[in-house]
Amino acid sequence: MKKYRFLMIIGLVLTLFLAACGSDDSEEGSQASGEGITIKHELGTTTVEKNPETVVVFDYGALDTLDKLGVEVAGVSKDSLPAYLSKYDSEDYVNIGSLKEPDFETIHGMDPDVILISGRQSELYEDLSDIAPTVYVGLDTTRYMESFEENLTILGELFDKEAEVKEEFKAIQDNIAALNEKATNMEEKALIVLTTGGKISAYGSNSRFGIVHDVFGVKTADENIEASTHGMKVSYEYILETNPDYLFVIDRDAVVGDGAAAEEVMETELVKQTNAYKSDKIVYLDPDTWYLSGGGLVSVQQMIDDISAVIE
Numbered sequence: 001m002k003k004y005r006f007l008m009i010i011g012l013v014l015t016l017f018l019a020a021c022g023s024d025d026s027e028e029g030s031q032a033s034g035e036g037i038t039i040k041h042e043l044g045t046t047t048v049e050k051n052p053e054t055v056v057v058f059d060y061g062a063l064d065t066l067d068k069l070g071v072e073v074a075g076v077s078k079d080s081l082p083a084y085l086s087k088y089d090s091e092d093y094v095n096i097g098s099l100k101e102p103d104f105e106t107i108h109g110m111d112p113d114v115i116l117i118s119g120r121q122s123e124l125y126e127d128l129s130d131i132a133p134t135v136y137v138g139l140d141t142t143r144y145m146e147s148f149e150e151n152l153t154i155l156g157e158l159f160d161k162e163a164e165v166k167e168e169f170k171a172i173q174d175n176i177a178a179l180n181e182k183a184t185n186m187e188e189k190a191l192i193v194l195t196t197g198g199k200i201s202a203y204g205s206n207s208r209f210g211i212v213h214d215v216f217g218v219k220t221a222d223e224n225i226e227a228s229t230h231g232m233k234v235s236y237e238y239i240l241e242t243n244p245d246y247l248f249v250i251d252r253d254a255v256v257g258d259g260a261a262a263e264e265v266m267e268t269e270l271v272k273q274t275n276a277y278k279s280d281k282i283v284y285l286d287p288d289t290w291y292l293s294g295g296g297l298v299s300v301q302q303m304i305d306d307i308s309a310v311i312e
Contacts, residue, residue: 039154043125043136051160052113056096059118060085062137062155064296068168069161075110077102080256082288084298107131114158139295142206142227144215145176148295168297175304176215183217183311188245191221191276194231194291195262196252201231202238209290211300212248216307221245236270246311247276248283255287283310 038047055073057063060082066073067085075094094110097103099120107115108131115128118138128134137154140147149169156165192203192212203209204225213220221244226232239247251262262284267277276282285306293299 037157039135039158041136041154042138042140043122043134046129046133046135048114048133048135048158050158052158054110054112054114056107056110056112056115056132058096058099058102058121059116059137059295060293061118061139061295061299062116062151063088064293064298065152065155066159068297069155069159069164071155071159071161074112075107080292082255082292082299084288085293102128104128104131141208141210141294144211148300151295152297172297172301172304175301175308179304179308179311180215180217182308183219186311187219188281188311189219189221190246190248191239191242191244192248192250193234193239193266194250194252195265196257198265200234200236200239200265202234203231207231208294209248209250211294211303212307216304218246218307218311236268240270240273243274245275245279246281246283247271247274248285248307250285250290251287252291255292281310 036047037050038045053074055066055071056075057066057073058077060080063073063076063085064082073088073093075096076088077097077099078089078093078095079098081089094106095103096107096110102121102124104127107128112132115132115134116137117125117128117134118136121128122136122138125134125136135154135158137151139151152165152169153162156162190212192207192209194201194203194209202222202225204220204222204227205213206227207225208229208231210227212218221242247266249262249266254262266282271277271282283306286302289299289302289306294303
């Protein structure tokens with residue numbers, strides 16, 4: 001009887017030991033599988049399943065990048081889609097509401113694996129996070145390239161596209177270096193303005209369009225432009241006094257409004273007295289790229305091409 005009890009105890013110990021080993025192996029396998037990654041971003045820390053399948057995107061720069069990388073998305077905001085991303089206006093993609101007013105009911109019904117947002121949705125971060133893991137990928141224009149690279153790194157890691165991201169970013173860096181060398185060697189100075197509702201705002205370094213000066217190396221015609229989200233309100237007299245050699249114009253109403261065309265707003269008698277007008281160097285930049293979707297692989301390269309094509 002004692003021998004029988006001894007064998008029973010040994011058997012029980014072995015069973016418990018093997019079960020414990022199996023549990024350890026299972027835990028190690030779960031950790032090594034990389035099912036979830038932790039992403040630090042401007043609004044917090046978010047854990048997301050790698051290679052999420054149902055992807056909701058509010059930021060057009062991120063949508064631009066994902067499209068370039070061949071990543072499928074499920075839902076987008078269709079109220080102001082850039083023309084070059086018009087394929088997402090089809091019924092194949094769910095309309096998730098406007099940039100400032102998400103359709104929470106629709107998004108919740110999609111049961112998304114991840115939601116990608118930027119500045120316009122930042123105040124709704126907690127509400128969106130209650131639906132699904134939410135990651136902020138908005139662009140910090142005061143540190144454009146660093147912020148751009150950080151967002152690319154997030155997307156590359158999340159969708160297992162690290163190698164592609166590195167290759168694309170390296171190509172953009174090389175193209176910027178070539179443009180910067182050309183721009184810094186010229187004496188001409190530029191002024192960047194945005195037109196909307198018949199009014200004009202100027203943008204300088206560390207602004208929404210500061211990449212022209214801070215990254216591309218084009219000299220600014222006014223070093224004292226107030227850096228603000230909506231630019232510094234200016235007059236025709238200011239433009240004449242500043243007298244830029246290049247005048248880069250972005251027509252906001254062409255994509256989100258119904259005001260007068262930028263050409264009507266800009267080409268007045270005062271503006272016609274500037275060096276930019278006299279040298280035929282008033283350049284109307286594509287608002288789809290410059291206003292709606294900056295910070296994407298496609299849009300940043302297009303910005304490089306736009307400025308490279310006109311400076312001497």
